[in-house]
Amino acid sequence: MFSSLLLSELRILFSRRRTVALLVALAAIPILIAVAIRLASSPGTGRGPAFLDQVTQNGLFVGVSALVVAIPLFLPLTVGVVAGDTIAGEASHGTLRYLLVAPAGRARLLVVKYLGAAAFCIAAALTVVIAGTLIGAALFPVGPVTVLSGTTIDVGEALLRFLAIAGYVAVSLLGLSAIGLFFSTLTNVPVGAMAATISFSVASQILDALPQTEWLHPWLFSHYWFSFADILRDPVSWASFGDNALLQAGYIAVFGALAFGRFLTKDILA
Amino acid sequence: MWLPAVVVPVVIGVGVLAVPLTAGAAVDLPDKTPAEVLELAQTADVSAFSGTIEQSSDLGLPDLSSLGSIGGSGSAGGSADAAASGTDISSALELLTGSHTARVFVDGTDARLQVLDSLAERDVVATPDGVWIYDSEGASATHITAPADGDSDAKKAPDAADIPTPSAVATELLTKLDPSTEVSVGTDATVAGRTVYELILTPRASDTLVGSVSIDVDSATGLPLGVAVLAAGSDEPAFSIAFTELSLDAPDAALFDFTPPSGTTVTEQELPDSDRFADHGDVAAPERDGAEPTVIGTGWSSIVEIAASEVPAELADSPLLDTAAQAVDGGRVISTTLLSVLFTDDGRILAGAVPPAALEDAAAGR
Numbered sequence: 001m002f003s004s005l006l007l008s009e010l011r012i013l014f015s016r017r018r019t020v021a022l023l024v025a026l027a028a029i030p031i032l033i034a035v036a037i038r039l040a041s042s043p044g045t046g047r048g049p050a051f052l053d054q055v056t057q058n059g060l061f062v063g064v065s066a067l068v069v070a071i072p073l074f075l076p077l078t079v080g081v082v083a084g085d086t087i088a089g090e091a092s093h094g095t096l097r098y099l100l101v102a103p104a105g106r107a108r109l110l111v112v113k114y115l116g117a118a119a120f121c122i123a124a125a126l127t128v129v130i131a132g133t134l135i136g137a138a139l140f141p142v143g144p145v146t147v148l149s150g151t152t153i154d155v156g157e158a159l160l161r162f163l164a165i166a167g168y169v170a171v172s173l174l175g176l177s178a179i180g181l182f183f184s185t186l187t188n189v190p191v192g193a194m195a196a197t198i199s200f201s202v203a204s205q206i207l208d209a210l211p212q213t214e215w216l217h218p219w220l221f222s223h224y225w226f227s228f229a230d231i232l233r234d235p236v237s238w239a240s241f242g243d244n245a246l247l248q249a250g251y252i253a254v255f256g257a258l259a260f261g262r263f264l265t266k267d268i269l270a
Numbered sequence: 271m272w273l274p275a276v277v278v279p280v281v282i283g284v285g286v287l288a289v290p291l292t293a294g295a296a297v298d299l300p301d302k303t304p305a306e307v308l309e310l311a312q313t314a315d316v317s318a319f320s321g322t323i324e325q326s327s328d329l330g331l332p333d334l335s336s337l338g339s340i341g342g343s344g345s346a347g348g349s350a351d352a353a354a355s356g357t358d359i360s361s362a363l364e365l366l367t368g369s370h371t372a373r374v375f376v377d378g379t380d381a382r383l384q385v386l387d388s389l390a391e392r393d394v395v396a397t398p399d400g401v402w403i404y405d406s407e408g409a410s411a412t413h414i415t416a417p418a419d420g421d422s423d424a425k426k427a428p429d430a431a432d433i434p435t436p437s438a439v440a441t442e443l444l445t446k447l448d449p450s451t452e453v454s455v456g457t458d459a460t461v462a463g464r465t466v467y468e469l470i471l472t473p474r475a476s477d478t479l480v481g482s483v484s485i486d487v488d489s490a491t492g493l494p495l496g497v498a499v500l501a502a503g504s505d506e507p508a509f510s511i512a513f514t515e516l517s518l519d520a521p522d523a524a525l526f527d528f529t530p531p532s533g534t535t536v537t538e539q540e541l542p543d544s545d546r547f548a549d550h551g552d553v554a555a556p557e558r559d560g561a562e563p564t565v566i567g568t569g570w571s572s573i574v575e576i577a578a579s580e581v582p583a584e585l586a587d588s589p590l591l592d593t594a595a596q597a598v599d600g601g602r603v604i605s606t607t608l609l610s611v612l613f614t615d616d617g618r619i620l621a622g623a624v625p626p627a628a629l630e631d632a633a634a635g636r
Contacts, residue, residue, distance in 0.1 A: 050389035050390065057532075146533070150391075152529075235522070239515070254275075254279050260271070261272035
């Protein structure tokens with residue numbers, strides 16, 4: 001019962017034209033970067049996002065530089081759209097009532113909706129990395145990758161590490177998804193929940209950049225977003241992966257419980 | 271239905287507060303006298319370890335990290351040496367503000383330090399064959415080797431002992447210990463999951479900015495695991511460096527075998543012997559040759575004076591200095607909670623862990 005509910009949720013989510021459009025937009029980031037660098041005649045000046053100046057020597061860096069560009073805005077934006085839509089979208093379509101008529105239970109529906117949003121996080125991170133790696137391999141030479149510590153690793157290991165980075169980024173977005181799920185239970189207007197979620201992500205990043213709020217930094221869900229680079233060290237530093245996973249789990253617990261409280265006591269009229 | 275929404279934050283809050291408490295509460299080591307702890311630290315025999323270090327400075331300086339690039343570009347037009355020392359100055363200043371995380375690997379005479387910056391890394395690999403300094407952001411590497419001709423005047427090449435681990439910092443402090451310092455033992459604690467004795471060094475003199483220095487000495491091996499320096503009249507450390515993670519296993523030997531990756535700008539730098547800088551008159555040699563700095567006074571309140579001829583020209587013109595320094599009688603002074611530096615109008619630099627007024631007196635020869 002649970003698995004069939006989840007399967008149908010995933011099928012509906014990923015066959016929706018909007019979801020596909022979001023993923024295509026994410027895939028366009030590395031493609032734009034790669035094409036722009038390929039067309040520019042002058043070699044990199046060392047400015048711009050990290051890893052960008054390495055792209056001309058090694059196409060595999062396109063995916064990582066695209067992530068650096070996508071993490072502050074584009075990824076939270078797409079996640080905010082999907083997570084903000086979870087409950088409020090059904091409510092605005094008037095389908096929430098019918099979903100609850102089936103003996104699914106509100107708690108179970110909430111879990112299924114969250115897992116759908118989490119699946120989108122994984123798909124989004126993978127889309128950027130895979131599209132970047134493919135376009136990079138098509139337009140630039142590919143070879144052994146120099147990691148941040150100055151060590152060189154072969155292509156196979158580099159691809160594994162990029163996969164681990166995609167996993168890291170997907171985990172990083174789980175806390176934001178939980179926040180979006182909670183906002184989505186508060187309203188019947190999906191756009192409101194989406195906007196609130198995205199504003200939350202921007203606010204968190206602003207607070208993280210202010211030295212005056214340094215005591216707060218380790219508690220912000222965006223604090224470890226850029227620490228995915230720890231996977232590109234030699235030896236790999238997994239400490240930030242663990243810290244990040246723990247922090248996101250905390251956000252899932254708190255905002256999951258809030259969403260649970262709200263959704264189970266809510267009068268569902270639509 | 272709202273119960274989980276209340277319970278979950280409470281559980282997380284209790285967990286966050288309780289975990290450090292239980293970790294700190296269980297420590298009760300057999301009592302030792304200050305002399306015994308001192309001996310434990312001085313006879314520590316750990317030649318191989320690896321770990322993670324947290325370093326933080328709160329010296330009351332403005333955050334200068336955003337100005338770092340200005341300091342670098344200001345000297346970009348000059349020779350390679352000038353550019354290198356311009357970068358040295360801004361990175362040294364950068365270390366005085368904010369906090370840093372680094373990983374360190376030590377095995378006998380080999381050592382590697384990795385400063386973990388955001389999306390970047392700076393590496394120092396020190397082996398008996400020379401020192402590699404690698405910066406991933408600029409994709410640049412510097413290879414420092416001792417002069418091949420074995421000139422006895424040449425300075426000793428930096429080696430594994432110069433990597434700033436908590437133990438190296440503590441050893442440096444402990445070797446300079448003299449009767450001007452009162453040594454006591456503080457409360458037992460836990461650092462990086464290991465039980466430590468806290469050795470507290472308090473200056474007997476009252477004319478220094480240093481309130482006290484506490485050194486965490488591992489109870490099992492005697493390895494110093496953390497150093498914290500408190501300014502006089504303050505409870506929060508102005509400077510601290512400590513392990514957050516420590517393993518006493520020998521690190522992978524491949525870590526000490528550094529080859530600059532392709533695409534890296536490599537600068538070969540032989541340690542200068544005494545006549546090297548004579549060739550380029552325009553580049554002042556930073557503290558490498560010629561007269562040693564003068565030391566005025568003794569103990570904690572001693573003042574170091576660097577003669578005008580030894581001060582690199584680009585240091586005095588650095589925009590960083592204009593931002594941080596305040597004009598006083600006879601020069602400009604950078605005043606922090608721990609350290610004061612006076613740049614006199616005639617080009618000398620005086621520095622010490624003393625109030626700025628003491629530097630002005632010393633500069634005027636009072």
